[in-house]
Amino acid sequence: MSRIQLEPAYILHSRSFRETSLIVELFSREHGRAAVVARGAKSARSRWKNVLQPFRPLLLSWTQKSELGTLTAADQVASPPSLQGQALYCGLYINELLVRLLHRGDPHREIFERYRQVLSELASDVAPQPLLRVFEKNLLEAIGYAMLLDREYDSGADIRAGQWYAYEPDRGPVPVAGPGKGRVSGAALLQLHAEHLETDHLPELRMLMRSVIGYHLGDRPLKSLSLFSAG
DSSP states (O other): OEEEEEEEEEEEEEEEETTTEEEEEEEETTTEEEEEEETTTTSTTOTTTTTSOBTOOEEEEEEESSSEEEEEEEEEOSOOOOOOTHHHHHHHHHHHHHHHHSOBTOOOHHHHHHHHHHHHHHHTTOOHHHHHHHHHHHHHHHTTOOOOOSBOTTTOOBOOTTOEEEEETTTEEEEESSOOTTEEEHHHHHHHHHTOOOGGGHHHHHHHHHHHHHHHHTTOOOTHHHHOOOO
16 A cells, blocks of 8 residues: 655546545555545544645545555645636636546656646636647647647648648648648647647637547546536
């Protein structure tokens, strides 16, 4: 059995377990995503009742001897970012992405720090769409699904800003004759590659990322997208 002590972490999702407990999906800096039982967390006298909430910077301790661990301590270490309206739904969308795409026990320290930064920027009224697109790109790269954005798939030729492409999620961009449904401009691909996005290209990049992420998720769409158009 392993014991994890005072690990920086965030709550991604929780669900009821028996009468008074929760199963909590967490994202930690050194241990990645984990699932733990928070025993008694729903009871009125629980010391965790108002702590185990999304977006709060926490120090968590737990024991792990199977896929489902047991929470032993939870302390909030800073004020949570104030996410309201669209920013809140964007945060929930990112949380669901992490739950669906990250494997348990697979640490991603860089993504953890990017996640922390995105929450802070969402709370400061930064335009959400560029933040989401870059975070999606970085997340796919971290889990081994890096997107080809600067070269054509078949020829290896450099992407041209004035050219249109059909983006095949399992391969990359293939040049096509002109704009159309499901097509993306070379200029948009290059901006995403450089992580410097301009407003004019955000709609086609949103379409592109929905397609690529949907491919990797398979038949189960993201529930957060049915509640609010996060991206």
